[in-house]
Each structure stands twice: as C-alpha cells, then as structure tokens.
Amino acid sequence: MVNEIVCEDVAKVYDNGKEALSAISFSTPTRGIFALIGRNGAGKTTLTRILSTLLEPSSGRATINGLDVMADAGELRDRMAVVPQEGRVIPWMSPVQMITSYLLWRGAGYREARRRARDAVATVGLQEHADRLNRTLSGGMKRKSLVAMVIASEADLIFLDEPSTGLDPISRKGLWDLLTGISRDRFLFMTTHYLEEAEAIADRIGILDNGRLLALGAMDELRASMGEQYVLRFPAGIDLPALDGDIVVGRDGMAQVMTTEEVARSLSSTLIARGARFSMNPVTLEDIFYRKVGTDIGNGEGGD
Ligand SMILES: Nc1ncnc2c1ncn2[C@@H]1O[C@H](COP(=O)(O)OP(=O)(O)OP(=O)(O)O)[C@@H](O)[C@H]1O
Ligand SMILES: [Mg+2]
Known part of the structure; x- marks a missing residue:
C-alpha cells in the first residue's frame, strides 16, 4: 500500500453553485506535517473536509494510503482524528471528561481512556484546568483541549x-513543538493562516487559491519553482543599474526586490561599493505566497 494522499481531479461545487475546488490533482506522502495555506475562501476547509471523509467531492477521486475517502470512509475514520475549523468543546464537560468520552466512543476502555485523557491534557499544558468546565476556559485553552483530544487518540x-x-x-510556539512531536509517528494535515508557522513546522506545503492548487512541495521545492530565489532589501532611492523585477517600497523606507542569485550577488557588490545598508536572503514562504497568489484583494473573499 502506498503511503500517500492522492487527489485526482477533486472538485467541489456547493449546492448554491459555488465552485469551491476546481479539479485538484496532487499526491503527497502521509508522513510528517502537510500544511495547506491560502486566503479566506481559498478552499482549505473544503479540501480538508473531503480528505477527512466529512464531505463528498462533486467529482474526482481521493485516496489516503490506498483507501478511497468515499468507498472506504469507515475504515479511514477508524484511523483518523479531526478537529474542524469550527470545532467546539463540549461546554458542560471538563477537558478530561470530554477527551475520556471521545476515547470511549472510539473504543477504548474506561481506565485507559481516563489515563490517556489526563496525559494528553498535561501534554498541552492544561493540567491546572483539567477538571474545570470547558465553558469556563479561555478561547485558546479550548483550542488546546481539542488538540489534546487528537493527541490522546490512537x-x-x-x-x-x-x-x-x-x-x-x-502558546502557538508551544503548539508547534507539540505538532512536530506528534508528526514523528503520525501524519498531520493542517491548515494555517500563519505563513511563518507553515514554514517552521511543515514538511510539505500546499498553496490553494480560488479553488486551485497553485503549488505544492517542501520549502526547497517551492523555492526552486520560483524563477527568483533571493530577496534583496536596500534603502529606497538608491538607483541601481540593470534592476529588473518589481521593486516594492516598504513603510520603513526600504526597497525590496526579488531576483535571481546571480543578479542579487552583482547588486550586492554595487551596494557594498556605495556603502549602502542592505540584506540578501533566500525567499521566505511569505515571499512565495504573495508572488504566487498575488496581492489583488479583489480576487479573494472576506472572512467568514
Ligand atoms: N456549505 C457551503 N455552501 C456554499 N458555499 C460554501 C460552503 N462552504 C464553503 N463555501 C464557499 O466555498 C469557498 C471555499 O470555502 P472554504 O471554507 O473551503 O475556504 P477556506 O480556505 O477554508 O477559508 P477560510 O480561510 O476563511 O477558512 C468559499 O467561497 C466559501 O464561501
Ligand atoms: Mg477554512
């Protein structure tokens, strides 16, 4: 059996006619962390729900480790734990009670469930709140107890x-450590709006926009897919020869240009010769994201 997610022309048109995913095809190994990024309305939740067997695609086919998300949904669900975007804790239970009942529902015995629930609550740093009612927890603590729930599951x-x-x-940095830890022996598929988060912890990243997959790969592969792999920052107003590419001037008065390594090196020499302050760095995920997705606000949708 091949350990990968395979999507073949997976499309989703909602009942109201909205095409949330347009024939997405890709494959990616089911190990480590896969992070899906994209603007509000890009289709991240739709794809996540299809892969986690919660939503049927309108057409196309998706398999995980050889199991079809539609035909083999039952078998897949036994191996999956899902926290949806709108995942809510059960307000009248404590984190330990909620996780215990989740594990019982998944088939664990009571003592085992209770022990694993306490361990997981401690793992996410909620031990002092383990027995408080969920409705009295802060928003972030509620999210952590949902993460504890999937950690506790097998x-x-x-x-x-x-x-x-x-x-x-x-807490976010703490979560990164947790997720990285989980991903050593389990596959984690996540979405995020924090590009530095995806860059820091994901082994592979998919960029979704307007229902289309614009890019997918490890950071190195995404970088390699860019014609220009370096970002040069220097004070705006310095006139540089042979500078092609879009120059963006930031609020700090620094101009920024994305360019090839070769051009970046030659520009650096010029900047050094002129005694200018500058920096030259490999492109970040943020640079890649803005370049691939563009910054045309009119294209996207507001939050929901
Ligand atoms: N149940 C639904 N019925 C109709 N349209 C929907 C439904 N759910 C989502 N959509 C639409 O499908 C598109 C993709 O939505 P989706 O929730 O997958 O985006 P997303 O990338 O998760 O966005 P966000 O970052 O805001 O969570 C959006 O245009 C959204 O309005
Ligand atoms: Mg979403």
Whole structure:
C-alpha cells in the first residue's frame, strides 16, 4: 500500500453553485506535517473536509494510503482524528471528561481512556484546568483541549483545520513543538493562516487559491519553482543599474526586490561599493505566497 494522499481531479461545487475546488490533482506522502495555506475562501476547509471523509467531492477521486475517502470512509475514520475549523468543546464537560468520552466512543476502555485523557491534557499544558468546565476556559485553552483530544487518540492520520488560530504567540510556539512531536509517528494535515508557522513546522506545503492548487512541495521545492530565489532589501532611492523585477517600497523606507542569485550577488557588490545598508536572503514562504497568489484583494473573499 502506498503511503500517500492522492487527489485526482477533486472538485467541489456547493449546492448554491459555488465552485469551491476546481479539479485538484496532487499526491503527497502521509508522513510528517502537510500544511495547506491560502486566503479566506481559498478552499482549505473544503479540501480538508473531503480528505477527512466529512464531505463528498462533486467529482474526482481521493485516496489516503490506498483507501478511497468515499468507498472506504469507515475504515479511514477508524484511523483518523479531526478537529474542524469550527470545532467546539463540549461546554458542560471538563477537558478530561470530554477527551475520556471521545476515547470511549472510539473504543477504548474506561481506565485507559481516563489515563490517556489526563496525559494528553498535561501534554498541552492544561493540567491546572483539567477538571474545570470547558465553558469556563479561555478561547485558546479550548483550542488546546481539542488538540489534546487528537493527541490522546490512537489515530495516525490527524486533520487540524487552523489549530493555532486564537492562540497567543507563546502558546502557538508551544503548539508547534507539540505538532512536530506528534508528526514523528503520525501524519498531520493542517491548515494555517500563519505563513511563518507553515514554514517552521511543515514538511510539505500546499498553496490553494480560488479553488486551485497553485503549488505544492517542501520549502526547497517551492523555492526552486520560483524563477527568483533571493530577496534583496536596500534603502529606497538608491538607483541601481540593470534592476529588473518589481521593486516594492516598504513603510520603513526600504526597497525590496526579488531576483535571481546571480543578479542579487552583482547588486550586492554595487551596494557594498556605495556603502549602502542592505540584506540578501533566500525567499521566505511569505515571499512565495504573495508572488504566487498575488496581492489583488479583489480576487479573494472576506472572512467568514
Ligand atoms: N456549505 C457551503 N455552501 C456554499 N458555499 C460554501 C460552503 N462552504 C464553503 N463555501 C464557499 O466555498 C469557498 C471555499 O470555502 P472554504 O471554507 O473551503 O475556504 P477556506 O480556505 O477554508 O477559508 P477560510 O480561510 O476563511 O477558512 C468559499 O467561497 C466559501 O464561501
Ligand atoms: Mg477554512
């Protein structure tokens, strides 16, 4: 059996006629962390729900480790744990109670479920709140107890739609460590709006826009797919010879240009000769994202 997700022309048209995914095809190994990024309305949740067997595609076919998300949904669900974007904790239960009942529902015995629930709650740093009612927890704590739920499960295919939304910067970094830890022996499919998060923890990244997959690969592969792989920043107003490419001037008065390594090196020499302050770095995921998706706000949709 091949350990990968394979999508062949997966499309989704909602009942109202909205085409949320247009014939997406790709394959990616089911190990480590896969992060899907894209603007509001790009189709991330739609694809996540199709792959996690919660939504039927309108056409096309998707398999995970050789199992069809429609025909073999039952078998896949036994191996999956999913936290949807709008995932809600059960308000009248504590994190430990909620996770225990989830594990019981998945077939664990009571003592085992209770022990794993406590361990997982401690793992996400909620031990002091383990027995408080969920409705008294902060938004970030609620998200953490949902993450604890999938950690506690024995599922080895984990789907998290925006797990870090609403977490403070310190908790977010803590979550990165957790997710990286989980991904050592389980596959994690996640979506995020934080590009630095995807760059920091994902082994592979997919860029979705307007229902289309614009790019997919490891950071190195995404970088290699760009004609221009370096970003040069220098004070705006310095006139440089032979500078092609779009120059963007930031609020800090620094101009930024994406260019090939060769041009970047020759421009650097010029900047050094002129005694200018500048930096030269490999493109980040943010650079790649803006380049691929464009910044035309009119194309996307507002939040939902
Ligand atoms: N149940 C639905 N019925 C009709 N249209 C829908 C439905 N769910 C989503 N859509 C539309 O499908 C498109 C993709 O939505 P989706 O939720 O997959 O985007 P997303 O990338 O997850 O966005 P976000 O970052 O805001 O969560 C959007 O245009 C959205 O309005
Ligand atoms: Mg979404």
